[in-house]
Amino acid sequence: METRTTLKVVLVEPAGPINVGSVARLCENFDVDELSIVSPKCDYLDPEAKKMAVKGKNILEEAKIYKNLNSALSDCTRIIATCGRKDHGEIPLYSNNEALYWALQSNKEETIAFVFGREDRGLSNEELLKATKVISLNTSKNYPSLNLSHAVAIVLHQFNQLNELDLVKPNKIINHPANLTKLEDCLKDAGNILLDIGFLMKHTYKAKMTKIKQLLQRAEIKDDEVALIRGIISQARWAIKNKNDSLK
Numbered sequence: 428m429e430t431r432t433t434l435k436v437v438l439v440e441p442a443g444p445i446n447v448g449s450v451a452r453l454c455e456n457f458d459v460d461e462l463s464i465v466s467p468k469c470d471y472l473d474p475e476a477k478k479m480a481v482k483g484k485n486i487l488e489e490a491k492i493y494k495n496l497n498s499a500l501s502d503c504t505r506i507i508a509t510c511g512r513k514d515h516g517e518i519p520l521y522s523n524n525e526a527l528y529w530a531l532q533s534n535k536e537e538t539i540a541f542v543f544g545r546e547d548r549g550l551s552n553e554e555l556l557k558a559t560k561v562i563s564l565n566t567s568k569n570y571p572s573l574n575l576s577h578a579v580a581i582v583l584h585q586f587n588q589l590n591e592l593d594l595v596k597p598n599k600i601i602n603h604p605a606n607l608t609k610l611e612d613c614l615k616d617a618g619n620i621l622l623d624i625g626f627l628m629k630h631t632y633k634a635k636m637t638k639i640k641q642l643l644q645r646a647e648i649k650d651d652e653v654a655l656i657r658g659i660i661s662q663a664r665w666a667i668k669n670k671n672d673s674l675k
Contacts, residue, residue: 433538435461436579437499439554440545442468448479448487449576450543455483457583462490463499463540496542496554501608503540505530508558509578511549511571517641518555526560527586535603541582546575556637557611559604559644604644605653613653614640616660623667 436459441447447469454462464471471490480487493499500506507526521529530539542558544550555561564573564581573581618636621627627635 432533432536433460433502435459435463435503435538435540436583437463437465437496437540437542438467438575439465439496439542439550440468441471441575442546443575444469444471444473444476445479446546446575447471448473448476448483450579451476451480451483451487451490453483453576453579453583454486455481457587459486459583462486463493464490465493465496465499467492468545496557497608497611500540500542500557501606502538504537504604504606505533505539506542506558506607507540507560507562507582508542508544508550508555509582510544510555510561510563511573517638518552518561519641520563521560523562523564523582523585524589526562527582527589529560530586531590533603537603541579541586543575543579556640557607559647603649604647605650609650609653610640610643610648613657613660614643616657620660620663 436450436454438447438450441450441464447464447467451462453459470476471492472488476487477484491499507530510520533539542550542554544554562582564578566573614636617639618627618632622629622632
C-alpha cells in the first residue's frame, strides 16, 4: 500500500492463553501493528501464551486491553468482523476477497481492524453490526468450527496475498467510512429524536435503528456526512423546543 495504514487484530473475550499467544505470533508473521483484546477471559500473559508467541512475544506483552468492543474500535474506520454461522438474519455476508479488497482501498492514513469472536460462540449480532463488512470462512459442513488462531491465520494470509498483488487501482474513487464511535453517537441522537416525534416506538426501536445503521454502512457514510446529520438533528431539536416554548 502506498499510504500508511494501521492494521490491528481484535480478539473479543478470548478464553485460551495458547490461542492468544498463537495470534500474537501471527501478528508478527504478517506485520500487524496492534493486538487488541476485549475483556480477556484468561491470563493472556500466561507462560504458555508467551511460549506460543515466539517472536511475537513483544506484540503479546504490548497488547492493548479494552473493557468493550466500542473502545477497541474507537480509532477504526475499516472494520471487518468474522463469524462462523452463515445465518445472521439481515446481516449480509461478503466474500473474503470482496471484504479484504475493500480494506485495502485506502489513500489516507487510517486504521483497519479484523475482529474475531469467542472460541465457543463467536460474535453476537450486535457486535457484528459494528463492522462494515462481515465474512465467514468456508469449512466442511461436517465440522464447521475453526480454532481461533487458525481463523486469524487464514484471514491475515488472504489479506497479505491481496496486498502483494497490488490490485487496488490508484485512479479509483475511494470512500472513507466514518469512524464507528461517531456513527453510533449520531444514530443514538437520531433514534432519540425519532422516538420523540413518534416515528419510532420503543418496541420497534432496535429493529428499525438496525436497518438505518445497515443502510448507512452500506453507503459507507463519511465523517463529514455524519456531522451534517448531527447538525440537522440539533437544529430540528432547537426548532421543536422554540415552537413549544412559543405555544406556552
